[in-house]
Amino acid sequence: MLHASRRIPQGAGLAPVLLKRAPTLTLDWDLRQKSRFDCEDSEGRRVGVFLPRGTLLRGGDMLVTLDGSLLRVLAAPQPLLRITHCPEHGSPFDLLRAAYHLGNRHVPIELQPDHLKIEPDHVLADMLRQMHLIVTEACEAFEPEAGAYGEHATMGHSHEHHGAHGHSHDSHGH
Structure with missing residues (x-):
């Protein structure tokens, strides 16, 4: 082995x-x-x-x-729920609302510009459909966000950018 x-x-x-x-x-x-x-x-x-x-x-x-x-x-591809906004009854902003509600429940979630992915859960699927989102079953790779305090390096991001980009995030805009 x-x-x-x-x-x-x-x-x-x-x-x-x-x-x-x-x-x-x-x-x-x-x-x-x-x-x-x-x-x-x-x-x-x-x-x-x-x-x-x-x-x-x-x-x-x-x-x-x-x-x-x-x-x-x-x-590996695995069973997932793919969540998209409804072009007839909503807007892409509905995905942001959905991500907020799922985050409050500490649900692992993959964020994409035009859709979200979560592991199958019929209760959450019903909640999302009530929010006028389209929820479909899929079998795809799942790469959920690491979280605000997770392993940032795993997503390929560097957060040492304050000086390099000439901006900071303190409350005074300095």
Whole structure:
């Protein structure tokens, strides 16, 4: 069994050819939230993953095994609810309202410019339909937001931008 204990977010710093050639691990969101699990790679080998507690795996992350080989993480398609606004009875702003209500319930949510994705939940689906949103079942990769205090690096964002962009976020506009 291979043992993977190191994560390279989005394969940062690795040559693209290494990313393409690496065997893959296709994992759903439930598994990508765990720090210790067993799975099988695209070559049929058993892999034991042992990461620091609280580590989230994202599609595109690379794992390094104890023998130095690389494994590319893919987000597996899984059952989801895809939420879009109703062009007849609403506006795109309705998605913002929906994200607010789902966030208040601490629901993992993937935010896209034209839709939201959540894991299947008939109670939430009914609530969203009452808000005049269109809720459809889908089977797609799920990459929910990490949260305000989550692993920002996993989404490829840098938040060291205050000086670089000439603006800050204090209450005085300084």
